[in-house]
Amino acid sequence: MIATLDDLDVEGTTVGVRVDVNSPIDDGGLADDARLRAHVDTLSELLDRGGRVAVLAHQGRPGSDDFVSLASHADRLSELLDRPVDYVDATFSHAAREAVRRLENGDCVVLENTRFYSEEYMEFEPERAARTHLVEGLEPVLDAYVNDAFAAAHRSQPSLVGFPTVLPGYAGRVMETELDVLGSIEETPEPRVYVLGGAKVPDSIDVAWSVLEKGLADHVLTAGVVGNVFLIADGVDLGDASSDFIYDQGYWDEIDRASDLLDAYGERIAIPRDVAVSRDGDRHELGVNALPPAEGEAAMDVGSSTLEYYRRILDDAGTVILNGPAGVFEEAAFERGTRDLYDAATAVPTSIVGGGDTASALRQLGVEGFSHVSTGGGAALRMLTAEPLPAVTALEHDERASD
Ligand SMILES: Nc1ncnc2c1ncn2[C@@H]1O[C@H](COP(=O)(O)OP(=O)(O)O)[C@@H](O)[C@H]1O
C-alpha cells in the first residue's frame, strides 16, 4: 500500500517533492512545459494546504545539450502556479538548506538539477541511496517526501529511492493516477500490440523481451532507432550514416540482443519494410531491398509500406501501447511516420501512449484521442511489462496509507 497526499497532514510541513520536469530544451531554456503542467495539481494542493515545498528534479543527462539548470523551469512553474517560486542554484549544500529553512507555509523553492551531482546519476539500493550526499544533506530540513516523478520511477537514483527510506514517503497526484491507470495491463482487451519507436534502444529491447516472454504482447511493432537496430539485426545494410549513429549512441551491442529476440519471437515482431531518407532536401522512401541508401543518407523515418503493414495489425488490436516517435518528427519531411502510426492507434479501443518526446511530438502533430497519455516513457513501459518500479517500491509503507 502506498500513502498519498490524502494521508499527509500538510500544514506547516516542509515537503521535498520530487517531480519529473525533464523537458526539451532550446537555447538553454524550456521548449515545452507539458511536464511542468502535469505537476501543477500536486504542487498547488500542497501549497494551498499550507505546505512548504522544496522541488527536486533532474533535467537531461550529463554530457547532453539538455543538461541545464532548472532556472527556466522555476520561472515557468511560477507562472503556472500563479505564485512566486524561488530558485536556488544548489541542491543539498548549506545554501540549499538555508533556502528550504526560510520557507513559510505556502512557499515554494526549486532546487538545482539533481544530476549536477554525480551520485544522482548512479543507481542504488534504497538503503545505500539514503547515505548519499544529496539525501543526507537535505533530510535534516525536510519533514516528508512526496514522489510525483512517475516518469523517472524506473530509476533507482538517490532522489527517487533514498528519501522514503529516511522520511515518511507519499505518492503525489500524478504518481497516483499513473499507477491506477497503468497498473492493470493484464486486464486490457486483446490482441495487445506494443509499438516501440524512439531512441532508447536498450530500454525498448528490455520491454520487448519481457512482454513477449510473459505473453503480454501479441505483436511488437518496431520503428524509430529501435526499428533501425532490428533491421540491422535482421541482416539489412542500413548504410554508414545510420550504423554510425547507432554505434555512436553506444547501442552496437543491442544488435545482438535484437537478433536473439528475432530468433526467439520473430513471428510476433514486425520490423520496417521501408525507410525514408533525405535526398536533395526531400523525403525519399526506399524498400529494404533497395538498401543500403546512398553515402551519407540515414534512415530517418519508416516508409509508407511499413505504415500500411502496421496499420493492418492495429486494425485488429484491442489494446495498443506506444512509446517513441517512428522517426525524426522534429523535421517536417520525417513526421509522417509518427503522425500516421499514432493516428491509426487512436482507433484502437484501448490506446496508451508514453514518453516525453512522444507526447511533445503528438502535440506538435495535433494527434489526439488516446485512452491515456502517460507522463512517463521508460517508466510507463516498465510498468506495462508488470515489472516493479524501484521508486514505487520504495514508497510502499503499510502504516501511513489509508484504504
Ligand atoms: N530514425 C531515427 N533516427 C534518429 N533519431 C530518431 C529516429 N526516429 C526517432 N528518432 C528520435 O528519437 C527521439 C525520441 O526518442 P525517445 O527519447 O526514446 O522518446 P520518448 O521521450 O518519447 O521516450 C526524437 O528526438 C527523434 O528525433
Ligand SMILES: O=C(OP(=O)(O)O)[C@H](O)COP(=O)(O)O
Ligand atoms: O524523460 C524521462 O524518461 P522518458 O524519456 O522515458 O519519458 C525521465 O525524465 C527519465 O530520464 P532518464 O531516461 O534520463 O533517466
